[in-house]
Amino acid sequence: MWDTVKNFFYNLSPTRIIVGYYLLTVTFATILLSLPIARQQDVPWSFIDSLFTAVSAVSVTGLTTVSIADTFTPTGIIFLIIILQIGGIGIMALGTFFWLLFRKKIGLKERQLIMTDQNQIKFAGVVNLMKHILIIFFLIEVIGAFILGLYYLRYFSSWHDALFHGLFSSVSATTNAGFDITGSSVKPYAGDYFVQFIHMLLIILGAIGFPVLIEVKNYLQKRRTVYHFSLTAKITTVTYFLLAIFGAMVFFIFEFSKFLSEKNWHESLFYSLFQSVSTRSAGLVTLDLQELSTATLLLFAILMFIGASPSSVGGGIRTTTFALNILFFFQFAKGNRIIKVFKREIHEEDLLKSFVVTAFAVLLVVTSVILLSFTEDVSLIAIIFEVCSAFGTCGMSLGITDDLTIFGKILIMILMFIGRVGIVSFMFMLGGKEKKENFHYPKERVTIG
Amino acid sequence: MWDTVKNFFYNLSPTRIIVGYYLLTVTFATILLSLPIARQQDVPWSFIDSLFTAVSAVSVTGLTTVSIADTFTPTGIIFLIIILQIGGIGIMALGTFFWLLFRKKIGLKERQLIMTDQNQIKFAGVVNLMKHILIIFFLIEVIGAFILGLYYLRYFSSWHDALFHGLFSSVSATTNAGFDITGSSVKPYAGDYFVQFIHMLLIILGAIGFPVLIEVKNYLQKRRTVYHFSLTAKITTVTYFLLAIFGAMVFFIFEFSKFLSEKNWHESLFYSLFQSVSTRSAGLVTLDLQELSTATLLLFAILMFIGASPSSVGGGIRTTTFALNILFFFQFAKGNRIIKVFKREIHEEDLLKSFVVTAFAVLLVVTSVILLSFTEDVSLIAIIFEVCSAFGTCGMSLGITDDLTIFGKILIMILMFIGRVGIVSFMFMLGGKEKKENFHYPKERVTIG
Numbered sequence: 005m006w007d008t009v010k011n012f013f014y015n016l017s018p019t020r021i022i023v024g025y026y027l028l029t030v031t032f033a034t035i036l037l038s039l040p041i042a043r044q045q046d047v048p049w050s051f052i053d054s055l056f057t058a059v060s061a062v063s064v065t066g067l068t069t070v071s072i073a074d075t076f077t078p079t080g081i082i083f084l085i086i087i088l089q090i091g092g093i094g095i096m097a098l099g100t101f102f103w104l105l106f107r108k109k110i111g112l113k114e115r116q117l118i119m120t121d122q123n124q125i126k127f128a129g130v131v132n133l134m135k136h137i138l139i140i141f142f143l144i145e146v147i148g149a150f151i152l153g154l155y156y157l158r159y160f161s162s163w164h165d166a167l168f169h170g171l172f173s174s175v176s177a178t179t180n181a182g183f184d185i186t187g188s189s190v191k192p193y194a195g196d197y198f199v200q201f202i203h204m205l206l207i208i209l210g211a212i213g214f215p216v217l218i219e220v221k222n223y224l225q226k227r228r229t230v231y232h233f234s235l236t237a238k239i240t241t242v243t244y245f246l247l248a249i250f251g252a253m254v255f256f257i258f259e260f261s262k263f264l265s266e267k268n269w270h271e272s273l274f275y276s277l278f279q280s281v282s283t284r285s286a287g288l289v290t291l292d293l294q295e296l297s298t299a300t301l302l303l304f305a306i307l308m309f310i311g312a313s314p315s316s317v318g319g320g321i322r323t324t325t326f327a328l329n330i331l332f333f334f335q336f337a338k339g340n341r342i343i344k345v346f347k348r349e350i351h352e353e354d355l356l357k358s359f360v361v362t363a364f365a366v367l368l369v370v371t372s373v374i375l376l377s378f379t380e381d382v383s384l385i386a387i388i389f390e391v392c393s394a395f396g397t398c399g400m401s402l403g404i405t406d407d408l409t410i411f412g413k414i415l416i417m418i419l420m421f422i423g424r425v426g427i428v429s430f431m432f433m434l435g436g437k438e439k440k441e442n443f444h445y446p447k448e449r450v451t452i453g
Numbered sequence: 454m455w456d457t458v459k460n461f462f463y464n465l466s467p468t469r470i471i472v473g474y475y476l477l478t479v480t481f482a483t484i485l486l487s488l489p490i491a492r493q494q495d496v497p498w499s500f501i502d503s504l505f506t507a508v509s510a511v512s513v514t515g516l517t518t519v520s521i522a523d524t525f526t527p528t529g530i531i532f533l534i535i536i537l538q539i540g541g542i543g544i545m546a547l548g549t550f551f552w553l554l555f556r557k558k559i560g561l562k563e564r565q566l567i568m569t570d571q572n573q574i575k576f577a578g579v580v581n582l583m584k585h586i587l588i589i590f591f592l593i594e595v596i597g598a599f600i601l602g603l604y605y606l607r608y609f610s611s612w613h614d615a616l617f618h619g620l621f622s623s624v625s626a627t628t629n630a631g632f633d634i635t636g637s638s639v640k641p642y643a644g645d646y647f648v649q650f651i652h653m654l655l656i657i658l659g660a661i662g663f664p665v666l667i668e669v670k671n672y673l674q675k676r677r678t679v680y681h682f683s684l685t686a687k688i689t690t691v692t693y694f695l696l697a698i699f700g701a702m703v704f705f706i707f708e709f710s711k712f713l714s715e716k717n718w719h720e721s722l723f724y725s726l727f728q729s730v731s732t733r734s735a736g737l738v739t740l741d742l743q744e745l746s747t748a749t750l751l752l753f754a755i756l757m758f759i760g761a762s763p764s765s766v767g768g769g770i771r772t773t774t775f776a777l778n779i780l781f782f783f784q785f786a787k788g789n790r791i792i793k794v795f796k797r798e799i800h801e802e803d804l805l806k807s808f809v810v811t812a813f814a815v816l817l818v819v820t821s822v823i824l825l826s827f828t829e830d831v832s833l834i835a836i837i838f839e840v841c842s843a844f845g846t847c848g849m850s851l852g853i854t855d856d857l858t859i860f861g862k863i864l865i866m867i868l869m870f871i872g873r874v875g876i877v878s879f880m881f882m883l884g885g886k887e888k889k890e891n892f893h894y895p896k897e898r899v900t901i902g
């Protein structure tokens with residue numbers, strides 16, 4: 005039994021497994037959400053809307069062409085919660101799984117566990133570790149659900165309603181899905197800092213990346229000895245929080261005399277912080293995006309485009325990609341070709357990869373914006389925002405999702421898919437593994453920029 | 454005397470010379486255009502508008518906050534022609550000069566001429582070659598001026614007017630400046646294919662790049678022996694024409710049922726072709742840009758952003774940069790790490806450089822768009838269009854240039870400057886030469902995208 009599973013994994017490429025898993029889950033989700041018990045009786049069923057909701061749920065994006073609260077029954081919402089687990093956490097876990105198997109950049113304890121034998125224990129060790137982490141992740145969701153559920157008693161008359169909303173909120177925040185059953189995201193709690201704080205905490209735990217969670221867990225378990233965090237974990241954590249602070253600060257500046265003009269300091273603080281954290285990947289909002297200025301919306305589009313940590317529940321080009329881009333070109337401008345960060349040097353292959361990913365993403369997003377501005381009859385900022393939101397699997401929207409043409413909906417689905425599986429995976433899906441060169445031509449320099 | 458000049462050039466870095474030359478020329482141009490004899494009497498003088506016109510002229514962009522025809526006297530227009538020569542051709546010639554001195558990727562004849570002695574004849578040879586080429590460039594302008602001038606006799610009642618318009622048109626097209634004294638660009642000749650054809654020819658000769666002109670000249674002079682065009686020349690020429698054809702085709706598709714709906718095939722062909730060629734860097738138009746769809750305007754913005762050939766009169770990231778980006782990431786997707794093109798391999802340093810240039814340009818343009826959408830009260834598409842036009846030193850505009858705030862005008866000037874001197878030069882200006890590393894850290898891989 006173990007041998008069969010093991011051989012299956014060894015023979016397929018990680019990318020194919022992730023993409024295959026994604027497509028399977030989407031099919032499963034479309035069927036599930038189309039079942040009569042999942043849907044309210046007076047709502048007409050359409051294939052494209054069911055597929056769109058399924059893709060949005062599996063890629064934990066949160067863009068919807070229909071209102072979740074008005075379309076699905078409580079059973080349907082339970083289905084949605086299950087799909088978010090299978091999609092969001094499943095793909096993250098698979099990504100981390102291959103990261104563990106192939107990168108081997110993990111703590112000492114794990115390294116001993118996994119690498120004692122080349123084949124046998126390695127695989128079992130990884131599976132074991134994954135099990136531990138999945139349990140931790142579910143625990144986070146359950147604890148979040150209880151905290152929010154109990155607290156929601158002040159908003160809901162029945163225990164049942166409060167706990168159900170708590171559960172959905174917790175899952176939606178932790179998986180960074182950003183779906184809501186309030187019909188208006190987190191806006192009802194715009195004045196409740198406790199609810200927002202818990203949401204932000206859950207969002208960060210989901211979007212900071214599985215590898216970081218693993219390393220922090222290892223660190224906490226053996227805090228007396230020296231523990232080495234991986235370079236990936238360090239870069240992604242620092243970038244994640246810097247982006248959150250940067251986003252909040254610029255939001256505050258841009259909206260100071262506009263949206264925030266009548267708000268006091270703690271309202272301004274929470275509006276700035278919550279939206280900024282949410283652009284990383286969650287897509288939950290405490291305000292009406294239509295009220296914001298174009299400059300702020302463009303800022304959010306950029307933040308969504310960058311997205312969350314690698315091997316997380318988020319999308320976009322990923323924090324590490326962005327960090328390497330920025331690091332390299334400041335160093336390049338200073339005349340350095342070798343990037344030193346946290347007392348490590350960045351591999352040249354990773355630098356090139358980070359630029360290819362960004363270039364591909366820019367091309368993808370720009371092409372999508374141009375195509376949609378040709379096919380859709382909505383404002384340019386709404387299109388830019390929607391495209392970045394889909395690619396970043398963030399799910400914020402200026403409300404155009406249900407007005408899109410069939411072409412527009414398909415394009416947004418493709419963007420959610422590529423954003424979720426990641427551009428590196430997507431490119432490998434198209435092309436395959438790195439090839440050895442058989443022959444060479446002479447090199448010749450080219451004049452650049 | 455030669456020794457002093459030689460030492461001066463050897464001691465300063467090429468970048469500093471180009472930037473210094475640019476700033477000197479801007480100062481000179483601002484003074485020249487502020488002189489009472491240059492300006493019509495009833496037009497009030499403002500420092501920011503004079504500076505803006507000077508920067509726009511030196512960087513051969515063509516964006517203006519004032520109407521050339523209504524602001525300047527014939528003497529002022531002669532000044533403008535002189536500034537276009539000094540700015541456009543001067544910076545191109547300087548760029549090519551250093552390219553010749555340092556890259557040594559030139560024809561056999563030149564190599565013999567230049568490299569016989571390491572110091573003496575090399576410098577003199579380059580100077581000699583440059584002289585030849587500058588003469589060719591002026592010849593192109595003069596021939597263009599006569600052809601257009603004589604032809605314009607059917608539009609103007611006096612020889613003087615026809616030749617003056619012919620001269621200005623020729624200089625404006627060849628230097629890709631895109632200024633006009635008609636008050637409405639090439640629109641008066643929207644039905645005259647001969648005028649458009651000559652314009653396109655002159656535009657291409659200016660924007661295809663000095664190195665290409667040099668190599669073609671060499672090729673024509675010794676066509677019997679085998680001649681090797683440089684990789685830069687091949688890549689830039691192919692990319693230049695592919696972009697022109699691509700732009701014309703997509704323009705045709707986007708506007709088929711809109712702007713072109715009432716036009717016949719040859720009108721459609723010339724509208725598509727002229728505008729597409731013009732986005733490379735010239736900025737001349739035969740139609741009212743306001744009539745075009747958002748999709749087309751975005752397409753033009755991208756084409757302007759890419760810009761013209763390196764060492765040409767154009768701006769943007771340059772064709773070679775774009776070509777290397779595209780080549781690399783299609784090869785990367787196929788699993789290749791080594792880029793083969795025209796039986797040569799691309800140097801890894803150039804690949805990295807091309808990505809840094811693009812990443813920096815994207816960051817620059819995006820930041821500018823966000824800042825302007827904060828400070829200016831105009832539509833988003835107009836801002837995107839203006840920013841890309843300035844960075845690509847193209848000069849097309851949706852008519853917002855004169856409505857910009859002081860901040861907006863300064864930002865657009867900075868974009869024209871960076872676009873014109875090129876991002877590589879700009880970065881070297883900030884930082885300096887490549888450094889040797891004294892110590893190394895261990896390398897560690899990072900998870901990307």
Ligand SMILES: [K+]
Pocket residue numbers: 064065066180181182285286287397398399
């Ligand atoms: K989301």
Ligand SMILES: [K+]
Pocket residue numbers: 513514515629630631734735736846847848
């Ligand atoms: K121009």
